[in-house]
Amino acid sequence: MSGEKRRWIIFAALFAVAIISYILPIQIESRPSPEVQKSYDYIENLPDSSVMMISFDHEASSLPEIQPISLAILRHLFRKNLRIIGLSLFAEGTAIGYEMLNRTARQYGKIYGRDYVFLGFKPQHISAILGMGESIRRVFPEDYFGNETDTLAVMQGVDNYDKVAMVISIADGDRAVQWIEYAGARYNQKIMAGLTAAMITTYDPYLGSGQLYSVVGGLKGAAEYEKLSGHLGAGNRGMWAQTTSHIFIIVMIIIGNIVYFRSKSSQKGRG
Numbered sequence: 001m002s003g004e005k006r007r008w009i010i011f012a013a014l015f016a017v018a019i020i021s022y023i024l025p026i027q028i029e030s031r032p033s034p035e036v037q038k039s040y041d042y043i044e045n046l047p048d049s050s051v052m053m054i055s056f057d058h059e060a061s062s063l064p065e066i067q068p069i070s071l072a073i074l075r076h077l078f079r080k081n082l083r084i085i086g087l088s089l090f091a092e093g094t095a096i097g098y099e100m101l102n103r104t105a106r107q108y109g110k111i112y113g114r115d116y117v118f119l120g121f122k123p124q125h126i127s128a129i130l131g132m133g134e135s136i137r138r139v140f141p142e143d144y145f146g147n148e149t150d151t152l153a154v155m156q157g158v159d160n161y162d163k164v165a166m167v168i169s170i171a172d173g174d175r176a177v178q179w180i181e182y183a184g185a186r187y188n189q190k191i192m193a194g195l196t197a198a199m200i201t202t203y204d205p206y207l208g209s210g211q212l213y214s215v216v217g218g219l220k221g222a223a224e225y226e227k228l229s230g231h232l233g234a235g236n237r238g239m240w241a242q243t244t245s246h247i248f249i250i251v252m253i254i255i256g257n258i259v260y261f262r263s264k265s266s267q268k269g270r271g
Contacts (some may be wrong), residue, residue: 010252018245032224035207039192039214040228043076046165051158052077053085054168056097057175062196063096068222069194070100070170076229078108083154084116085164087140089125089175097170098144113152120144126178133161133187161189166213170194176203180211192216 032040043052054073058066077084086101088094098118105116119140122128131139136158137149149155157163167189169176176193183189190213193203197218206212216225226232 014245014248014252030220030224030227032228033221035214036216036221036224037228039073039216040076040225042166042190042192042214043073043080043082046080046082048081049083050165051083051085051163052166052168053087053164054097054101054170055175055179056086056088056093056100057090057169058096058172059090059092060096062172065196065219065222066170066172066194067100068219069216069225070097071104072222072225072229072231073168073170073194073216074101074104075107075231076225078104078110078115079229081115082165083158085119085136085154085158086116087119088121089128089178090171091121091123093170094121094144113147114154117149117152117154118144119149125175126182129178129182130186133183133189135160161187164189166190166192168192168194172196172199174199174202176212177206180206184211194221197221 046052054070054077056070074084084101086097088097098120101116101118102112105112110116119136120143122139128139137155140149142148143152161167161183167179167183169179169191171193172195176191176195179189179191179193184191191211192213193215195203195215195217197220200215200217203212203215207215216222
């Protein structure tokens, strides 16, 4: 068998392993990290009708890793009967954020304008973050659909960060840093971040200093959050597919090395 054919077989097998593992409803057993537990506990202990602000600050390219985090947190927020203010400070995250928020709301029978609202996208993100510390209505006079913010029941009594229990930035870059540095530092607003795994270490200094309240990071963080919530989803499936794929690759490396050294031994024997 030619080397090229073997490579095609290995890649096809890896693809099959990943797909089958993702489909199978197998639960990954793992102990939630302290940061995920802290995130979950804070939301779990909030009283009904508390206001949470969630900002979808990411691109479509990071959806496979970011979406499970967003869904796990949104399900928890709706299950706890909290009021949700959604927005985006990243243009590409606007439609994605609204679709995700609206789809999850329907699963819990929540009503737009009463239980949740999506304010849409605002450029000049630093100005928007600072402006909302003074008046959310002034920064977003209308929601995503052009409804006047003042007329929505979910926004009643919510003038600025004083009535917002926490801001959650779902980010694949440094946008959460601006929330920390401006909403957190200037207005003493609690900030939580949902991040891709590659970005977690970037935020370690903010976690260590207490400027960032907590973080849910990567598929592992999503899977841990799902387990705490009792609602397994894409995070758990993604982690299982990732684990089996890694095991498959390790097995292929071992087999490849065995074949290589046996062939070398055979060549020496014939020599």
